[in-house]
Amino acid sequence: MLELRPNCENCDKDLPPNSNEAMICTYECTFCTSCVENILENVCPNCGGNFENRPIRPTKARRPNVSLHYQLASKTKVQTKFTEQEIKTFAGNIKFISPEDR
Numbered sequence: 001m002l003e004l005r006p007n008c009e010n011c012d013k014d015l016p017p018n019s020n021e022a023m024i025c026t027y028e029c030t031f032c033t034s035c036v037e038n039i040l041e042n043v044c045p046n047c048g049g050n051f052e053n054r055p056i057r058p059t060k061a062r063r064p065n066v067s068l069h070y071q072l073a074s075k076t077k078v079q080t081k082f083t084e085q086e087i088k089t090f091a092g093n094i095k096f097i098s099p100e101d102r
């Protein structure tokens, strides 16, 4: 189950559970669409994988005990340990490799 982390790991933009701007890699490293497109270039600085839009967990329990109100979003902010330059350098070579070949 996804943690649904609350912010962009790079620019700290708020990414609430219903955000359309949250993107995640398979490890759930979480960034905003702007950072993924303009800085990360679709390369996760932590794992080298690609990003997809984070799905939105329904607020209404359409099955018993299954909704955002039962499985809460994380409130723990995560901040990248890499500088923007380190991120761009890391992405520089990897971005040319399609995700299925990384």
Ligand SMILES: [Zn+2]
Pocket: 008, 009, 010, 011, 012, 013, 031, 032, 033, 034, 035, 036
């Ligand atoms: Zn961001």
Ligand SMILES: [Zn+2]
Pocket: 025, 026, 027, 028, 029, 044, 045, 046, 047, 048, 049
């Ligand atoms: Zn990652």
